[in-house]
Amino acid sequence: MSNRIRNIILGSIFLFAGCEKEIHIDYHEAEMKYVVEASVNNTGTTVRVSRTQPMDDNSTESDISNATVLVTANDGTNEIIPYKEKGYYKSNLKGKPGITYQVDVTLDGHHFSSSSTMQQMPVVNKFSIVRMKMLSQNYIFGDIRLQDIPNETNWYFVHIYRNGIAYRWAILKDDINPNKELQQLFGFFNEDNSDEEDKLHEGDQLRIVVRAIDQRAYDYLHSMEQMDNTGTNPIDNFSGGCLGYFSAYSETTIYRVYHSSDIEDEEY
Secondary structure, X not given: OOHHHHHHHXXXXXXXXXXXXXXXXXXXXXXXXXXXXEEEEOOOEEEEEEEOOOOOOOOOOOOOOOOEEEEEEOOOOEEEOOEEEOOEEEEOOOOOOOOEEEEEEEEOOEEEXXXXXXXXXXXXXXXXXXXXXXXXXXXXXXXXXXXXOOOOOOEEEEEEEEOOEEEEEEEEEOOOOOOOEEEEEEEEEEOOOOOOOOOOOOOOEEEEEEEEEOHHHXXXXXXXXXXXXXXXXXXXXXXXXXXXXXXXXXXXXXEEEOOHHHOEEOOO
């Protein structure tokens, strides 16, 4: 394992070691913004249109049904995406690798637009759960290996769900080991800390979603990773002033049931 990966692992471990204190927040109401979350992939097209909520409003559903959502592409695709429910516009339009798609949303005098190029299907060589001993403690990691697509630059997004709820995510690109096998480690939990709230439990259902994304989507997600350090919002992915992002991607999914007996020991 490279020093770079080791440093990342140690950083993630110490990140969650801290203290608790009461924090008083003096905030001001921000101007409402529209949010567009759109995807074209190998299974269909989905666009969700919503609006930001006041800090004291915990609702998450959207009632926006009057948007016009258009998807076009450089292969001649031109399709209005119909409204379904709860702010979602959906279609059976499936993306094709190498094609650049554009989504345009028109709503209440606003026009939001973004484009993305669909990538080839990602290949998962292996996913395993491993144990590494560090500082006399046993840490459990998810270890995923991707076969990089040769002779081109690639970017990937990996999202792990536990019992249907988002658990871990990461982005990676092939600048470390291009054309070969790429590795991503996810810090799951400290096996020796029985009080750790976020640990996996016997029988937990894991769904590992792997997407091959383009650079625009990667840059947006990378800016999200940096939000805590920079104190800023993610970079704009849409023109027109809305929040959110659009990605045309190929996606593959694998499933695992967590059993402690399946953990593989690996030297650090």
